[in-house]
Amino acid sequence: MMSFQIITIGTSLGGFYALKTLLGVLPQNFPLPVAVVQHRSAEESDIFAPLLASHLQLPVLEVEDKQEIEGGRIYVCPANYHLLVERSHFALSTDAPVLHARPAIDVLFESAADSFGEGVVGILLTGMSRDGSAGLRKIKEKGGYTVVQDPTTAEGRTMPQSAISSMAVDRILSIDEIGPFILELCAGQRGAA
Amino acid sequence: MKNELAVSPSPSVEEIEMDLLLEGIYRQYGFDFRNYALSSLRRRIMNFARNERASTISALQDRILHDRSWLDRFLFALSVNVSAIFRDPAFYLAFRKEVVPMLRTYPFIRIWLAGVSMGEEVYSLAILLEEEGIYDRCRIYATDINEPVLKKAKEGIYPLELMQTYTSNYMKAGGLQSFSRYYTAAYDRAIFKASLRDNVVFAQHNLATDASFNEFHVILCRNVMIYFNRELQGHVHHLLYESLVMFGILGVGAKETLRFSPHEQAYDEIDKAAKLYRRVA
Incomplete structure (x- = not known):
């Protein structure tokens, strides 16, 4: 059985509801870290993380630079930074936007694939952008596992559709199915120390 | 989790090339990028290689170590942050x-x-x-x-x-x-x-x-x-x-x-x- 080390999720338009649904399924003893990029405006305040947390069992943290990656936590990218994964911690950058987005999903996915290879699960959800497709391809290339929200169940179809058209994703699921599927996929993992 | 993470998998060829490039730049020119954050540095180097149509980081290293003007372009690519007037x-x-x-x-x-x-x-x-x-x-x-x-x-x-x-x-x-x-x-x-x-x-x-x-x-x-x-x-x-x-x-x-x-x-x-x-x- 594959041993996953990190779950990475990217979403844009309609993302809050999708994240609430998907992450709400994960129990307090969920073993893996979950890193989330949600597209949002540069000026947005820091309410996204606490707002999301109010719907979930797992703690939600807005990432600070070089913060350790620990299992059983949901890490969300701050507005106006890119979020990158190193082996034991996160890094932030203020590099140029990618496909008009900062944070960009591609940046999270690609850095996770570089750091964890086949240990990455990449999940691309609703959105009206093409961000995330290149990153998801890279996760797959490095042996990780890819899941895309069924575009017919997504508020923004462009983003999941773009990924599906450009690669053979491992699973296409409705937003209600993704959470339970992830639980199954990661069942039996030893998880966080 | 922490323990698992502490055990680094063997480095990829790309990582070896990056190490060599940074070591070379340090010894040749004195600019020390060896302790930059790996993930963002990798991204910048790969973008630079792509823009300059270098097929590998080793190809980039060949140019940079033998031609100072390439170093300047590299430094420029590595030092631009996209900020804003009155950011935050x-x-x-x-x-x-x-x-x-x-x-x-x-x-x-x-x-x-x-x-x-x-x-x-x-x-x-x-x-x-x-x-x-x-x-x-x-x-x-x-x-x-x-x-x-x-x-x-x-x-x-x-x-x-x-x-x-x-x-x-x-x-x-x-x-x-x-x-x-x-x-x-x-x-x-x-x-x-x-x-x-x-x-x-x-x-x-x-x-x-x-x-x-x-x-x-x-x-x-x-x-x-x-x-x-x-x-x-x-x-x-x-x-x-x-x-x-x-x-x-x-x-x-x-x-x-x-x-x-x-x-x-x-x-x-x-x-x-x-x-x-x-x-x-």
């Missing part, structure tokens, strides 16, 4: 409220902006200090690792289309005037008033390898150390600490911490959200 308006608002009153007590104020990239912070701070009536007493040292980037910072020219955002930032940052008085629009560009640079010294300085060069009342180093690993962050924090007068002010980026500073205990927090600290020991 709340920071400047806190600076006005909490820091300016302290600065008023000094007859002469030395400020170091470390890692200014394209200079957005230089103009933001100069405007703020002018509006608070203390700019004439200030000398701002604006440093960056890269000379061509500094030249851009000195020009103070930004795309006109950004002025709407910058004006909004300025207002949220507590701006007291009409923002348009600080720049002249020409074609599709905005050129900031030269008088804003009257008390600014632009100088090349490498945080990774150069020493402290003065004592300052204020040091701002925002969103620069995010590109460094923890070890280099610790080194730079020591440099900044050494360069601050007692009761001097340190400002870092909104998502940075002093956790990796060997002098964390020597600072009092002035404003938690704005990441403004005061040296007290």
